[in-house]
Amino acid sequence: MTRGLKLGAALAALMITAGCGLIGGDDKEVAAPPVTETTAVSDEPEFEPVTESPTPEPTTEKPAPKPSRTTKEPKSVEPTQPAFWSELPACAHYDKTKPVAKKTVKKALKAASARVYWRTEAPTLKLNYPLVKAIAWQESGWQTNIHNCDGGAGVMQLMPDTVDFVNNRFGLDYDASDYKQNAFAGANYIAWFTRWAGQNYFGENYNLNTSKCKSHTSWCLLNVVISGYNAGQGGIEAAAASKTLPNPQYVAAVRSLMSRCECDQF
Helix, strand or coil, X not given: CCHHHHHHHHHHHHHHHHHHHHHCCCCCCCCXXXXXXXXXXXXXXXXXXXXXXCCCCCXXXXXXXXXXXXXXXXXXXXXXXXXXXXXXCCCCEECCCCCCCHHHHHHHHHHHHHCCCCCCCCCCCCCXXXXXXXXXHHHHCCCCCEECCCCCEXXXXXXXXXXXXXXXXXXXXXXXCCHHHHHHHHHHHHHHHHHHHHHHHCCCCCCCCHHHCCCCCCCCHHHHHHHHHHHHHHHHHHHCCCCCCCCHHHHHHHHHHHHCCHHHHC
16 A cells, blocks of 8 residues: 555544544533643634635724824813812811802802901011912812811911911901901911011012022012911921922912912902
8 A cells, every 4th residue: 555545544434433533323411621731721712723824804994194283282180179178078067057159158268368468567468369368278268157177267268377376466356267368368478477488588589470480489578478387387387498388288289379360259
C-alpha cells in the first residue's frame, strides 16, 4: 500500500470511530474534554474558523462632528456658597424668625459698606460693596435666621464676642439678631480689621482695591482682611512671619464672589 493509501485509510477509520461516539444508538452523553492548563475558558460564544479573509462590513458609526466656531467650551463654575449652609450639620439651625428677603438684605449690605467708619483716625479707609456682599454670602448665603455651630449668627455670621468687641471699642450697641444691625456690625468689624492690618503690616495703607493684590493667595491688605474675618486676629499674627494666608481657600472663595456671585441677581 502506498503512503497515500495508508493515510486515507487511517483518516477513514478515525472518522468512523468519531461518528460512533456522537450519533450512536445508545443515546449516551458524551463527556466534555477535560480542561487543561492550556485550555482557555471563556464565556464568549464559539465561532467557526474563518478560512478566507472576510470582507469588512461598512461601519454604521458616524464620525464625530468637527467643532464649529460657535461651539463654546463649558466654563468652570466656582463655588458660590459655603458647604455648611447648603447642607446644615446637626449643630447648626434656623431660628423661628421669618427670613428677610435677600433683596432687602442687599440694601442693608450696601448701606453698611458705604459708611465711613474711621472719620478722624483713618478717613481714607473706605469699604466697598463687593467685599462686604461677598463675605456675607460666603458666611450665610444672606440668610438672616441661620445659626452656625461655632455661635455665628445672621447675615454676617457674627460671633457674640465679635459683637461685644465692636460695641465696646466704638461705644455702640449693635443687636446682631436684627439683620440691619448685623450687617453694620459686620462691616464695622471689617473696617476695624482693615485699620489694624494696615497699621501693622502695610505702612498705614488702607487701600482695599483688588489691583493691589497679585493673586488670591498673595500677602496683600485685601486678602489679609478677608482671611482675618474668618481666621481672626490671632490667625493673622501667627501667619505674618511667613506671609502665608492661614485659610487660602476661604480667601479665594470670597475673592471669586466679589466678581461673580449668585447674590448679584437680587
